[in-house]
Amino acid sequence: MQYLSLDKYKNGFLLVARILLAxxxxxxxxxKMMGFEGTVGYMASVGAPLPQxxxxxxxxxxxxxxxxIVAGYFTRPLALLLAVYTVATAIIGHPxxxxxxxxxxxxxxxxxKNVSIxxxxxxxxxTGPGSYSLDRK
Incomplete structure (x- = not known):
């Protein structure tokens, strides 16, 4: 039984999802870039290795x-890296x-929140980035 089909909106939803995640x-x-010295100080305060x-x-x-990710370029490998990064920052930054x-x-x-992201x-x-992306997959 088909309860709700969003297939025709898949690529638009994937674009919105990429934007919202990123x-x-x-x-x-x-x-962090604009306040780089403060970022280094924060990294030191949470015990991050090699703060700079x-x-x-x-x-x-x-x-x-x-x-x-927003552009949809190297989406799958970057999404995996960001998943690992997000869990690592949860463990280091939110103990x-x-x-x-x-x-x-x-x-x-x-x-x-990080685990959910x-x-x-x-x-x-x-799923991949959808067709509205540089990857077009």
């Missing part, structure tokens, strides 16, 4: 890879298991 990364990647290198990686992954009170609640919310990237890696 907008967070592009915006925060841009902020970690900040450079964060800018590239979030800003550059985010823009490439709610070591906190209490409101800090724990906020970190837990952000941790599971990872799910979106895994779906994108599986």
């Amino acid at each position: 907008i967070l990364f592009v915006l925060f990647g841009w902020q 290198l970690s900040a450079i990686i964060a800018v590239i992954v979030e800003l550059v890879f985010g823009l490439l 709610y298991w070591s906190m209490t009170g409101m800090d724990q609640y906020m970190a837990m919310t952000n941790f599971f 990872c799910g979106g990237f895994l779906l994108l890696a599986f």
Whole structure:
């Protein structure tokens, strides 16, 4: 039984999904780049290894890879990389298991937000970018 067919809208939905998944990364990647010294300081405060290198990686992954996802270029491999990156940043940046009170609640919310975003990237890696993309797949 067919309950709802969205097949004719698939490519448009995939474009919207790519934009919605990537907008967070592009915006925060841009902020990290524009306030680079603050980004390095934040990386050091959360115990990221080699804070300056970690900040450079964060800018590239979030800003550059985010823009490439929007364009639909190298979508499947970048979606997989962003899925791994998103879980890694959840573990490093939102360790709610070591906190209490409101800090724990906020970190837990952000941790599971990242896990959910990872799910979106895994779906994108599986489905591909659609025909409204540079990959056209």
